[in-house]
Amino acid sequence: MIAACDDFAAELVAYLDGELGDADRARIETHLGTCLACRRELEQLRRLRALIDGMRPLELSTDFADRTWQRLDPLPAHAPRRRARTVLWAAPTLAAAAALALVWYSQVARLGGAPTAPAPHSVAAAPRAHDANEHAVASRSEKEQAVAPRENEEGGAPRDVANANDVTEYPPDLVEHPELFLHLPVVRRLNRLEHFEEVRQYQNDQPLGQVSPGTAEVG
Amino acid sequence: MLKTPKVAAPEPSSDPDVQLMLRFRAGDENAFRELFEKHARAIVNFAYNFVGSRPRAEELAQDVFLQVYRAGPRYEPNAKFTTWLYRIATNACLNEVRRPERRYRTRPLERDTDDPGERGEIALPDPDAISGESALAGRELEARIRDVLGALPENQRAALVLSRVDGLSYRDVADALACSESAVKSLVFRATATLRRELEEFL
Numbered sequence: 523m524i525a526a527c528d529d530f531a532a533e534l535v536a537y538l539d540g541e542l543g544d545a546d547r548a549r550i551e552t553h554l555g556t557c558l559a560c561r562r563e564l565e566q567l568r569r570l571r572a573l574i575d576g577m578r579p580l581e582l583s584t585d586f587a588d589r590t591w592q593r594l595d596p597l598p599a600h601a602p603r604r605r606a607r608t609v610l611w612a613a614p615t616l617a618a619a620a621a622l623a624l625v626w627y628s629q630v631a632r633l634g635g636a637p638t639a640p641a642p643h644s645v646a647a648a649p650r651a652h653d654a655n656e657h658a659v660a661s662r663s664e665k666e667q668a669v670a671p672r673e674n675e676e677g678g679a680p681r682d683v684a685n686a687n688d689v690t691e692y693p694p695d696l697v698e699h700p701e702l703f704l705h706l707p708v709v710r711r712l713n714r715l716e717h718f719e720e721v722r723q724y725q726n727d728q729p730l731g732q733v734s735p736g737t738a739e740v741g
Numbered sequence: 742m743l744k745t746p747k748v749a750a751p752e753p754s755s756d757p758d759v760q761l762m763l764r765f766r767a768g769d770e771n772a773f774r775e776l777f778e779k780h781a782r783a784i785v786n787f788a789y790n791f792v793g794s795r796p797r798a799e800e801l802a803q804d805v806f807l808q809v810y811r812a813g814p815r816y817e818p819n820a821k822f823t824t825w826l827y828r829i830a831t832n833a834c835l836n837e838v839r840r841p842e843r844r845y846r847t848r849p850l851e852r853d854t855d856d857p858g859e860r861g862e863i864a865l866p867d868p869d870a871i872s873g874e875s876a877l878a879g880r881e882l883e884a885r886i887r888d889v890l891g892a893l894p895e896n897q898r899a900a901l902v903l904s905r906v907d908g909l910s911y912r913d914v915a916d917a918l919a920c921s922e923s924a925v926k927s928l929v930f931r932a933t934a935t936l937r938r939e940l941e942e943f944l
Binding site for chain 2: 539567
């Protein structure tokens with residue numbers, strides 16, 4: 523094979539593999555017709571292919587399939603497994619949404635006597651002591667909050683109905699159009715409630731996110 | 742220049758193996774069994790050419806089919822099934838041979854470079870110890886071929902085995918190795934040149 527034939531070296535392998543286009547294959551065959559060295563090279567490549575092709579394929583172990591199925595068996599069928607994943611993901615979300623809806627409905631029911639809500643700034647005369655009580659309740663831990671209604675029932679001062687209806691505790695649009703609130707995603711509902719709480723504290727000249735010390739002892 | 746297809750490549754959906762995967766995706770476990778029985782031997786042999794150990798090759802093949810099984814619910818027929826299957830198998834084998842604890846088992850015959858001057862030499866057994874023609878079909882020669890194969894750079898070995906042993910087209914090999922067809926052509930040529938040089942006494 524002369525130096526010029528080096529250009530054909532890579533082509534010969536692809537030629538044998540049947541990977542050349544028509545034009546390149548014709549060019550190679552034309553060259554092979556005139557070049558003894560390249561014909562010998564091609565013959566050696568054919569022998570090498572025969573050696574590789576002559577390698578006996580490995581037979582599978584007799585228990586290979588059984589061992590494979592044993593590894594697959596612990597895996598649940600893919601379709602039920604997919605459904606199970608969906609349920610696992612959805613369950614806490616649905617529970618949280620249901621809990622939030624329940625809390626909100628209970629609050630709206632408590633406000634049932636106020637069909638139309640005045641603007642927050644128009645009810646500035648509402649007793650501030652009650653606001654402080656609400657602050658304290660809101661700042662308690664969940665356990666304390668769970669105990670609070672029982673305290674009221676067992677002799678603590680019952681909620682002032684008038685104060686309980688103080689709609690300044692809720693954004694007006696939520697009172698007027700509760701159905702819109704239910705259409706909000708859970709996160710946005712929480713954001714709306716938190717935002718309103720901050721606005722209310724700001725109107726009361728309280729630092730945001732803080733409760734005045736005197737309000738923590740409400741029973 | 743590489744061969745250009747005269748007709749458009751067949752749609753993956755016309756591949757019967759793709760149809761089996763779609764049936765498996767729909768929940769037909771028997772379709773997966775059919776695919777396993779059809780391709781398990783080829784995948785074990787493909788892995789064997791990488792790791793040179795039957796138990797490890799079978800374990801790797803099991804890993805491959807476990808991946809196929811797990812991917813079933815989200816399978817999308819974007820390519821021929823065998824191309825996808827060999828892509829998984831190639832990645833599994835490359836990950837295996839690249840594990841640090843296995844590096845000592847593969848001798849670096851040559852670096853993965855285009856520079857032929859950087860090629861090394863492979864330590865083969867004395868060819869005189871093998872008795873000419875009769876050895877061609879013998880186990881010793883086969884072991885020597887596997888030794889040479891095992892000493893090839895990983896991507897050359899993968900390209901040669903996929904195209905020569907498993908019969909994939911350069912295009913399918915390119916898909917499996919995530920490279921171009923011209924790169925596959927170069928890899929196969931360099932792997933073939935090394936085998937030809939190392940096994941010259943038997944040619």
